[in-house]
Amino acid sequence: MRRNGPLALIFHTIFVVVMVAPILVVCLVAFTPEGFLSLPTNGFSLRWFRTIANYPEFIHAFWVSLGLGALSSFVALLFAVPAALAIARYRFRGRDALAALFLSPLMIPHVVLGIAFLRFFTSAGLGGSFAALIIAHVIIVFPFALRLTLAAATGMDRTVEMAAVSLGAGGWTLFRRVSLPLILPGVISGWALAFIQSFDDLTMTVFLAAPGTETLPVRMFLYIQDNIDPLVTSVSACVIAVTMTALILLDRFYGLDRVLAGKGDTGR
Amino acid sequence: MSMAAEERSVRAPWALTAPALILFVGVLLIPLAMTVMLSFHDWGQYKGIEPVFILKNWHEIATDPYYAEMFWRTFRIAILTTLLTALLGAPEAYILNRMSGRWKSFFLLVILGPLLISVVARTLGWALLFGGNNGLVNKLLMSLGAIRSPIPFMFTETGMVVALAHVMMPFMVLSVWAALQRLDPQIENAAMSLGAGPVTIIRRIIMPQIMPGVLSGAIIVFSLSASAFATPAIIGGRRLKVAATLAYDEFLNTLNWPLGAAVATLLLVALVLIVVGSNALIERRYAEVFR
Numbered sequence: 412m413r414r415n416g417p418l419a420l421i422f423h424t425i426f427v428v429v430m431v432a433p434i435l436v437v438c439l440v441a442f443t444p445e446g447f448l449s450l451p452t453n454g455f456s457l458r459w460f461r462t463i464a465n466y467p468e469f470i471h472a473f474w475v476s477l478g479l480g481a482l483s484s485f486v487a488l489l490f491a492v493p494a495a496l497a498i499a500r501y502r503f504r505g506r507d508a509l510a511a512l513f514l515s516p517l518m519i520p521h522v523v524l525g526i527a528f529l530r531f532f533t534s535a536g537l538g539g540s541f542a543a544l545i546i547a548h549v550i551i552v553f554p555f556a557l558r559l560t561l562a563a564a565t566g567m568d569r570t571v572e573m574a575a576v577s578l579g580a581g582g583w584t585l586f587r588r589v590s591l592p593l594i595l596p597g598v599i600s601g602w603a604l605a606f607i608q609s610f611d612d613l614t615m616t617v618f619l620a621a622p623g624t625e626t627l628p629v630r631m632f633l634y635i636q637d638n639i640d641p642l643v644t645s646v647s648a649c650v651i652a653v654t655m656t657a658l659i660l661l662d663r664f665y666g667l668d669r670v671l672a673g674k675g676d677t678g679r
Numbered sequence: 680m681s682m683a684a685e686e687r688s689v690r691a692p693w694a695l696t697a698p699a700l701i702l703f704v705g706v707l708l709i710p711l712a713m714t715v716m717l718s719f720h721d722w723g724q725y726k727g728i729e730p731v732f733i734l735k736n737w738h739e740i741a742t743d744p745y746y747a748e749m750f751w752r753t754f755r756i757a758i759l760t761t762l763l764t765a766l767l768g769a770p771e772a773y774i775l776n777r778m779s780g781r782w783k784s785f786f787l788l789v790i791l792g793p794l795l796i797s798v799v800a801r802t803l804g805w806a807l808l809f810g811g812n813n814g815l816v817n818k819l820l821m822s823l824g825a826i827r828s829p830i831p832f833m834f835t836e837t838g839m840v841v842a843l844a845h846v847m848m849p850f851m852v853l854s855v856w857a858a859l860q861r862l863d864p865q866i867e868n869a870a871m872s873l874g875a876g877p878v879t880i881i882r883r884i885i886m887p888q889i890m891p892g893v894l895s896g897a898i899i900v901f902s903l904s905a906s907a908f909a910t911p912a913i914i915g916g917r918r919l920k921v922a923a924t925l926a927y928d929e930f931l932n933t934l935n936w937p938l939g940a941a942v943a944t945l946l947l948v949a950l951v952l953i954v955v956g957s958n959a960l961i962e963r964r965y966a967e968v969f970r
Contacts, residue, residue, distance in 0.1 A: 419774045423786075426771045430790055433804025433845060436815070440807060448807065490699040497695035509696055512703055520906030520950065522923040523714070523943045526930060530717055530940070531710035550707050553699070611797045614908040614923070618930060631799050635913055639806060647800040654796050662788060 434651060441648035443641050459645035469646055472630035476610050479541070479626060483548035484556065484605035488598060490549070491556040496590070499564035514554045524551065525618030532619065539621025547619055551612060552605035559604060559665075563597020600665040607657055718941035728936055736941035746942070750949075753921040756839055756911070757904035761897045763844040768851030769893050773885065775852070776859040787856075794849040798909045805842040806913055809833045834916040842910050847903060851896040858892025891965045898957055902950050922946045 415423070436450075443449050444456035463469055491513075497503075498510055516524065524547070532543040567590075575589045591598075613628040620629045627650060634643050718736055721729040740746045775786055793801060808815050809832035817829040832838035862885075870884050908923040915924065922942060929939030 415774050415777050419770075419777075422770060423774045426767065427786060427789060430793060430845065430848065433801055433808060433842075434793060434796060435804075436807050437800055437804045448810070490702055493695040494699040497692035501692035503689070503692045506692070509700065513699060516707070518902075518951075518954070519711075520902075520923070520943075520946060522906055522908050522926055523711075523947045526926060526940060526943045527707075527710035527714040529930065530713050530936070531706070534713070546706055549702070553703075607795050611795070613797075613799055617908070617927070628797055628799050631797075631803075632909065632912070635799070635803060635806075639803070643803065644807070647797070647803055650797050651800055655792075658788075658792055658795055 437644050438648045438651060440641060441645040445641075448639065448641060448644075459641045460649075462642055463645060463649075466642070468625070469627070469630060472625050472627045473649075475541075475624060476627040479544055479548055480606040480609040483545050483609050484552055484602045486545065487549045487553045487556040487605055488560070488602055491553055491560050491601070492591075492594075492598060495557055495560035495564050495594075499561055499567075513557050516551050517554045521551070521612070521614035522618075525615040528615065529618040539619070539624060541624050544616065544619055544624055544626075547615060548609045548612070551615060552608045555604045555608055556601040559597045559601035560594060561597075563594040567593050596665060600661060603657055603661050603664075607654060611654070714940050715944050717937055718944045720937040720940075722935050722937045736938045739938065740941055740945065749920055749925055750922060750945075752836065752919075753905055753923075753946075756836055756843065756921065757901050759836075759840045760843040760847060760904040761901045763840065764848050764851040764900050765893050765897055767844075768848050768896065769855045769889065772852045772855035772859060772892075773889070776856060790852055791849045793845075794853075798846060799913070801846055802842055802910045802913045805838070805845065805910075806833065809838055809914070833914065834919060836915075836919070838914045839911050839919070839921075842914050843904050843907060846907070846910055847900040850899045850903070851893075854896030854899065855889055855892040858889045862888050891961060894957075894961045894965075898954055898961075902954050905950060906946060 439450055440448060441459055442455040442457070443451045444454060444458060494509075494513060498506060528543070528547045528550075529538070532538050532540070532547075535543075537543040571593065572585065572589055575585055580589065611628060612626075613632055616626050617629050617632060620626060625633070627646070631643055631646060631650075717728075719732050719734070721731050721733050721735060723729070771790070775783060775790070778786065809817075814829075814832065816832065817826075820826045821829065830837060832841065866884055867880055870880050875883070906923055907921070908927065911919070911921045912924045912927070915921065920928070923946070926939045926942045926946070929935045929942065933939075
């Protein structure tokens with residue numbers, strides 16, 4: 412194959428710089444020693460990271476987001492793993508319709524989901540509660556949990572299971588000792604991707620969160636609507652750091668292109 | 680297979696999917712149906728929501744030019760964003776695909792990684808770069824001589840399109856990149872050996888083959904841009920409304936839920952029609968590529 416020419420490389424460089432610039436500028440401004448928005452030209456300072464401690468609502472929102480992400484991703488897997496095993500192994504009537512239904516939260520705009528859940532949980536008397544947030548997040552992260560589990564279950568070697576059955580294993584033992592360990596990398600990656608999706612969701616959550624159950628993106632969004640100052644950049648820098656860590660782990664563990672393309676067969 | 684085993688293989692998939700199915704019917708389909716119903720209810724400043732069946736909200740959306748203008752703005756922004764991502768994302772995916780192994784995975788991580796970084800943080804980055812009339816972007820463009828006077832980015836559609844294109848770019852690159860993986864690199868060499876120049880190769884060999892990837896990426900980018908909330912809300916401010924931010928206002932500020940539900944329902948229906956329609960068109964046009 413031909414190599415990239417100089418023109419292509421210049422285009423590529425500008426492209427990458429533009430892609431990275433907004434994220435980089437947030438992280439740089441977070442380290443400003445000044446009291447206003449500026450790039451740190453006279454040395455770096457951690458003053459705006461220390462200031463976060465004076466805003467308990469940000470700290471509280473961080474724990475809400477963390478708990479919500481961890482719990483809703485786990486609950487989503489409890490529903491997604493059996494469903495993925497069924498879809499991967501059996502050819503039954505309604506299989507394609509079921510798969511389409513389970514992936515549909517990807518197609519429905521989050522603003523519509525937010526409105527639907529707000530209406531639903533308010534009439535159910537659960538408006539603004541943490542339980543409502545969990546259930547809503549289970550639905551929006553479900554497709555991610557399902558896709559990665561499905562990819563692992565489809566690519567799994569069935570002969571190992573057959574050997575276990577011939578040795579007398581069945582039902583729960585078969586699942587816990589043979590099937591689950593075989594699909595575990597897919598399940599864990601599914602959990603991580605689901606966690607990131609839940610941790611970052613703003614559009615749907617902004618409809619459901621009440622004071623006390625505000626997640627970090629919601630808190631940041633409401634804060635930005637009033638004013639943009641270095642405080643919100645330092646909070647953003649922390650969020651970026653959390654996501655980057657999860658991202659690098661996910662890439663090492665499973666391969667980012669596979670995670671994002673959602674195709675188990677596009678091996679590296 | 681024995682009778683008992685056959686019966687199990689009929690029942691087993693339903694038993695395994697039942698919990699998820701019940702969850703989805705109970706907490707997804709019913710709330711969506713309730714939202715559509717809600718759009719036919721009445722609302723008044725003092726009486727609140729009245730569960731009657733009227734077409735008041737739909738009539739208001741159909742006749743008040745404010746809504747026509749808002750929906751037209753929403754789709755205009757989505758179309759421009761889609762064009763921008765296609766024009767820049769497709770060549771970048773092609774360049775990326777020609778890089779050697781280690782660089783390829785490194786830059787793929789750099790370009791696709793932002794997909795998973797908080798949209799609020801990425802949009803905040805653009806708000807900082809735009810920042811008034813002497814923002815960094817304007818300073819850079821003016822020092823390069825590309826523009827004479829600063830372009831207003833904040834609270835304008837231009838700013839929204841630029842920031843949205845950045846947010847959506849990974850989807851386009853990913854989609855074109857996936858199409859490039861199916862392409863046989865030897866075809867390019869064959870064309871070269873037959874005397875085709877670089878322009879001819881790109882126009883006659885590469886473009887037709889990655890077009891399905893560009894188009895399916897365009898559908899994703901379009902539908903996500905048309906329903907985007909965070910970026911239009913932060914860059915557009917309180918006045919420049921799109922469908923998602925208007926629905927948010929009706930629900931959480933004006934508290935006219937039935938009207939907000941009508942806007943959301945219309946957005947959902949319009950997007951489903953556009954996506955399903957263009958998917959069908961693409962599949963018919965490029966049937967031989969998908970086969």
